[in-house]
Amino acid sequence: MSRGGLVAIVPAWNEAAVIGVVVDEIRSVRSDIEVVVVDDASQDDTAEIAEGRGATVLRLPFNVGIGGAVQTGFRYALEQGYEQAVRLDGDGQHDASQIPGILKPIEDGTADLVIGSRFVDPGGSYRPPFARRMGIRVFARLVSLLGGQRVTDTTSGFVALDSAGIELFAAEYPHDYPEVEATLIALRSGLRLAQVQVEMRERTTGTSSITFLRSLYYIVKVTLALLVASMRRYPRLQGARQ
Amino acid sequence: MTPLRVSIVGVAASLLLILVVLELVRGRRLKERYALLWLATGIVLLVLSAWRDGLNTLAGWLGVTGYPPAVLFAVATLFVLLVLLHYSTVISKLTDENVELAQRIALLEERMRRAGPASGSPRPGD
Numbered sequence: 001m002s003r004g005g006l007v008a009i010v011p012a013w014n015e016a017a018v019i020g021v022v023v024d025e026i027r028s029v030r031s032d033i034e035v036v037v038v039d040d041a042s043q044d045d046t047a048e049i050a051e052g053r054g055a056t057v058l059r060l061p062f063n064v065g066i067g068g069a070v071q072t073g074f075r076y077a078l079e080q081g082y083e084q085a086v087r088l089d090g091d092g093q094h095d096a097s098q099i100p101g102i103l104k105p106i107e108d109g110t111a112d113l114v115i116g117s118r119f120v121d122p123g124g125s126y127r128p129p130f131a132r133r134m135g136i137r138v139f140a141r142l143v144s145l146l147g148g149q150r151v152t153d154t155t156s157g158f159v160a161l162d163s164a165g166i167e168l169f170a171a172e173y174p175h176d177y178p179e180v181e182a183t184l185i186a187l188r189s190g191l192r193l194a195q196v197q198v199e200m201r202e203r204t205t206g207t208s209s210i211t212f213l214r215s216l217y218y219i220v221k222v223t224l225a226l227l228v229a230s231m232r233r234y235p236r237l238q239g240a241r242q
Numbered sequence: 243m244t245p246l247r248v249s250i251v252g253v254a255a256s257l258l259l260i261l262v263v264l265e266l267v268r269g270r271r272l273k274e275r276y277a278l279l280w281l282a283t284g285i286v287l288l289v290l291s292a293w294r295d296g297l298n299t300l301a302g303w304l305g306v307t308g309y310p311p312a313v314l315f316a317v318a319t320l321f322v323l324l325v326l327l328h329y330s331t332v333i334s335k336l337t338d339e340n341v342e343l344a345q346r347i348a349l350l351e352e353r354m355r356r357a358g359p360a361s362g363s364p365r366p367g368d
Contacts, residue, residue, distance in 0.1 A: 061346050062339050176275065217278075224281070225274045228267045 006030065007082045008099070009073030010037045010055070011066055012090025016044035023053040025096035026088065036076055037090065040069040046090070067178030070157075071169065078170040083163040093200050094158040102160045102196045111194035113165045113186050115151070116158030120197040135215075139180045139222065146230040147187030151195070154180040158198055165191055172234075174225060177218050181225040188229065190236040244294045248311045252291025260284035279328055283321040290314055 008026045012019050019037065026035050037050040041063040051057045058072055070087060077085045084106055088094040098116065105111035118126040119140075128136065136155050144150045157179055161169065168189055174181045187193060263280045266272035290297050291314065301310035 061342050175273075220278060221274050224267070224277065228264065228274070231268050 004081075004083045006033045006084045006086070006103075007073075007077045007080070008033055008035045009070060009077065009085055009087045010035060010050075010090045011040060011069040011073065011087075012037050012042065012046050012050070013040040013063065013066075013069070014042045014044050014046060015090040015092075016042070016046045016049055018092040019046050019090055020049045020053050022088070022090055022092050022096070023050050023055045026099070027054060029096050029099050034080075034082075036073050038069045038073045040064060040066070065176045066157075067173055067175040067182075070178065071173040071175075074166055074170040074173065077166045082166060084160070085166050086160045087157060089157050093202070095199065095201060098158075098198050099160075102158065102198065105194040105196070106160050106162045109162075110192070112162050112191040114160040114194045114196055115153060115183065116156050116160075116198035117153035117195040118156065118198065118200060119152040120195050124197060125199055131215075135219065139226075142223075142226055143180060143184050143187070146226060147184050149187055149193060151183060151187075151193070153195070154183045156198075156200075158200070177222055180222050181229055184226055184229050185234065188232075189234045244297050244310045246294075248314075249291055249294055252311075252314055253288060256284045256288035256291055260288065276328075276332070279321070279325050283318070283325065286321065287314065287318055290317060 010019075010022060010026070012022075015022070023035050023037065026033060035050075035055040036058060037047070037055045038058045039047040039050070039060060041060050047057045047059050056076075058076060060069060060072065064072075073087070074085070084103065086099050086103060088096065088099075094116070102114045102116045105114050118124055119136075127133075136153065139154045140151050143154045165186065168186060168191065169182065172185055172189075174185075183193070260281060263272065263277050263284065267274060267277045290300070297313060298310050301307075301313045304313060304316075306312050
């Protein structure tokens, strides 16, 4: 079914308060889009609500973390033969009306992976707290240096992919704090990367999962992962044209 | 004072540990998450082995007057204990998750058998 179609992958963990609206908004953008909510063992009604709104729900038996959850979605997309995918967070911070924008380079065939970046346009409205802004900037510099292409926002979870991108991430995706390392893996595998300015909303419910100790683990883990990833050899992907 | 030879052997051993851990991560035989404590162990031992005055000072604080390198053993032992404790928590989590997976598969198989004979693995009694 739906060869060449478009799938939206939405990882969600305890997002019962917003997941219904998130699914509705994505479905209202394009009628032919399959919304796949990957429920990372929520304790609330996230899965039931998403299913009620017409989403396909993949229920993980226990919490595997954001990267493992997202990769479940990529594997589903690969199995179903999808050629285009977008990934949005289940907390509503990514605005579904911007899907056509980040999908454009994929549809034009000019990119395999499009990052919805908050920093392409210097006039963008996103102003994170100082420490966070520095973190985002340092990782962006490091990935640009190791990947050989300027990347402005490596921590964004709002991305679009073609079949080459789906294939790569289905096979290879970090399990925790995945976005930064995944960007480098994509570059080193020869995927063509594009960046499109997006605006993100403030969270309406819940809190960010980043606390002080976790931030420390995040920084050390991601730095180590980037250095190691730049020492590895990645097969150039068949699907990636260049 | 720490004998120079002890210092050299200590530096070599901790460098070897760090390199082996990095190579294991690079070859995907060790996940970053579980490499961090080992790397911390290697770096602390490397610093204490190379920086002999520091090791002497630390030994002084701890009341080790006779043989400062004993502190190296103590620190190494402490880190090994930490790694083991960490692994015990990891194993406990894996055990729970493993049981849950087995239970889910049992329930799934039962549901599939009720839905109709599978083409895969016929069982006696089906």
